[in-house]
């Protein structure tokens with residue numbers, strides 16, 4: 222379960238953020254996930270809710286943003302969205318595509334009170 226491991230990481234960040242702020246409760250967490258990570262938001266929310274049960278983060282609202290997969294052609298420099306994992310330049314047909322975004326996986330912010 223890919224998402225469960227990620228949910229565990231998110232929970233740990235949230236709890237240590239709350240602890241370092243002397244907060245008693247985590248109310249919300251913003252997570253950024255790149256399209257290429259293949260994270261299913263519903264599965265991540267579900268895993269997080271299950272793991273957060275009984276901790277300071279129980280009931281925290283998880284807000285998940287998906288960052289689209291984009292690439293740049295090494296041959297012609299064209300930048301474009303990569304559709305359906307097809308790493309082909311739409312301008313010149315080259316396969317030399319460098320990934321610009323879509324690999325992100327991070328906690329952007331944690332709200333505590």
Ligand SMILES: [Zn+2]
Pocket residue numbers: 294295296297298299310311312313314315
């Ligand atoms: Zn190109």
